[in-house]
Amino acid sequence: MAAERLLPPGQREVRKWPRLDLGIVPRFDPKEWDLRVDGSVDKPIRFTYDEFLRLPSAKVVSPFHCVTGWTTFDNEWVGATVREVAERAQIRPTARFATFRCGDGYTTSHPLNVLYDSDVLLTYQWDGKPLPIEHGGPVRLLVPKRYAYKSAKWVR
Template identity: 40%
Template structure:
């Protein structure tokens, strides 16, 4: 159904090819989160890998920063409709985290957990093969707290609510368990190119 009188302002062709359906390009970096930015002390920061309730390995900030570093540059897409191009991140891939823990992923699903008690589910296949990292730097500097610093998950091929801010752990789960937003009507997988915003999309 065409909307009476709406013509729209189309982005240039080069931009349009990079925009998933329903998205618009922003030059800013909007902030979306449930509550206030948590106050996190690097001296007590931990990142913990768990198989269900069982801890597999835990890293201090210093130990985590000593892991192999990977950079990623590309486009990110938020379910609230903005996309941002050419963002530059640096961090530790989930592959390298697993390698340092000396384990293979014990299940096919995972929940990322944040300092603000946020959770979001991602299939392990989407975390492996260099497709996801725990990022600690953005645009060449430590990630600002409003954008999830000191460390956030980065799964850039999914809507950005999957890239949990202030991440402090990854918990492997036997089945695909819904996280915070997924329990509230958001899509279990969240592929922006298939416009999987909400349940049923």
């Protein structure tokens, strides 16, 4: 089912997804890549790339809005929900925010109540293919209800 096609004020629809980053594209080696969940958790965890891909997956169809003024519609994403990963790490009840660190040095934070929405993913697939490196692959945070700069690329 296609996502609702509401273009926010000041946005324009684009067909080709523009590439925007800090000018640093991390190298991806599936044997070296890992995802770590630590901090205010009872069970710090580390996933290898293969372990991460074996987590239960969810599919989300959503628009993708960039703060620079463009929107793409009907993006199909596949990945693990942030809630699934957080539950495995046993996030402490006192925790209110999560910070995501990325392979290019970028960080972003979100309130946990936002991250626990069922459409918030650590996504590794876009439109039926592995998420391209230039768009944040192998794993990108997807927070569809926020502008794209909050959907951090190259999450580690």
